[in-house]
Amino acid sequence: MNKIYYHLLFWMFISLYVFDYISSFYDFKESLIYSSFEVTILCSEFYINLCFLLPFVLNKKGKTAYAAALITLLSLSYSAYYLTGLNITLYNDDLLRSIISFLLNHSLYIFISYIVWVFNKYFTEKQLRLQLENEKLQAEMMLLKSQISPHFLFNALNNIYTLTLIKSDNAPKMLATLADILRYFLYEGSRKQTFLTSEIEIINKYLQIQKYRQIEGMDNITFNVSDDNSVKQVPPLLLITLVENAFKHGDITENKNGFVNIDLVTTNNKIEFTIANSFQFKVTNEGIGLRNLESQLKNLFKNNYQLKIEDSNSIYKVSLRFYGNKDNI
Incomplete structure (x- = not known):
């Protein structure tokens, strides 16, 4: 639950930041529309990379497949800007410069999602390692206790047998x-x-x-x-x-x-x-x-x-x- 709060706070901050930047050039209504579009694309790239590309493509299929998938993701994202004309509105009217600006801006969020994934993976593996160590410790304890019980049982039954013989x-x-x-x-x-x-x-x-x-x-x-x-x-x-x-x-x-x-x-x-x-x-x-x-x-x-x-x-x-x-x- 804490993770959800952190993510919400992060995207609230990004939304306000993007809106504040765009409002320097456009009126309130246009700024709201453009910033909403920008944040939606950034958020989509962030979580597609975090929840799908990194764990299922990079982790299982390797770097080459991940690089191809990432290029495809960024290409689709830029196509959305290009088809709506927002590549000119938000970046630059020169195609090459708008692509470079887009890549610099969106690569940052791809990188942030990668950092989040690395930390999540580290803490998950650490938790699993601690759990396995605890289970191993419990297993060792049960083994040690199981070695005590039969020894005691053998001695006690032998004593009862002796007492039974002498009635x-x-x-x-x-x-x-x-x-x-x-x-x-x-x-x-x-x-x-x-x-x-x-x-x-x-x-x-x-x-x-x-x-x-x-x-x-x-x-x-x-x-x-x-x-x-x-x-x-x-x-x-x-x-x-x-x-x-x-x-x-x-x-x-x-x-x-x-x-x-x-x-x-x-x-x-x-x-x-x-x-x-x-x-x-x-x-x-x-x-x-x-x-x-x-x-x-x-x-x-x-x-x-x-x-x-x-x-x-x-x-x-x-x-x-x-x-x-x-x-x-």
């Missing part, structure tokens, strides 16, 4: 909790933002599954939340990746003294998520979860985040800081 009462409870988690992966995982409260809830459900497994260090799992309510939304599945990584590479499943401590603090729209876990044996490969998390963080926040990993005295600690969205979805 544990926790098996149906664990299955129901897993269904809630998978529902979250399915419906929230594809969103750009989700409620922070939903992320906290899904972490609690994940921790509940670990307790249903009756792992050795189940009493040493803590999850502390200090929320000042400044953050409403966060990208989904970021925090759960760190939680899953702690249980996967920690020793809490077989060590009664093993632990997983999780702290989530929100202050002035900033989220600080810290998770520490014990381990007995050094894991040389950090796993797909943490690598995927780093890729997601770079895609989502560029350099506006902090991911710190500490590894000392059989304790593995990861701290993640980033700014959430303070608005509701």
Whole structure:
């Protein structure tokens, strides 16, 4: 819509300019007729070149075909002046000089239409490029998330199978909790933002599954939340990746003294998520979860985040800081 306004303003200015020039030589009525004719021809050449010759002839058939089409357009335009006698009235009674004056005058508007076309093409291609980059980014994000979900599903189903074999009462409870988690992966995982409260809830459900497994260090799992309510939304599945990584590479499943401590603090729209876990044996490969998390963080926040990993005295600690969205979805 803005483009239409700019075009209207441009032709209003040209109309007034042409009328003002012609009125220096003719009375009001003649000036109005002549200027209307002149502006109509200029406008026709401008948009025929902009909307047809440049995109369909120059772009697809090449410069030679475009030059021939442009010569034909200007020839037809001059014929209109010649047949009405306005080539003499508006330009010169000498045929050659009137043609030269016509070409100089009308070539300017052909050139302006070319400049407009170049700018339009540049901004259209830029918009398309940004759209493609955004679609590529979204595709990468979905791929990374899809790599997390099967890994989690495999581990959970394996645990349920083990509980079923020993006829544990926790098996149906664990299955129901897993269904809630998978529902979250399915419906929230594809969103750009989700409620922070939903992320906290899904972490609690994940921790509940670990307790249903009756792992050795189940009493040493803590999850502390200090929320000042400044953050409403966060990208989904970021925090759960760190939680899953702690249980996967920690020793809490077989060590009664093993632990997983999780702290989530929100202050002035900033989220600080810290998770520490014990381990007995050094894991040389950090796993797909943490690598995927780093890729997601770079895609989502560029350099506006902090991911710190500490590894000392059989304790593995990861701290993640980033700014959430303070608005509701």
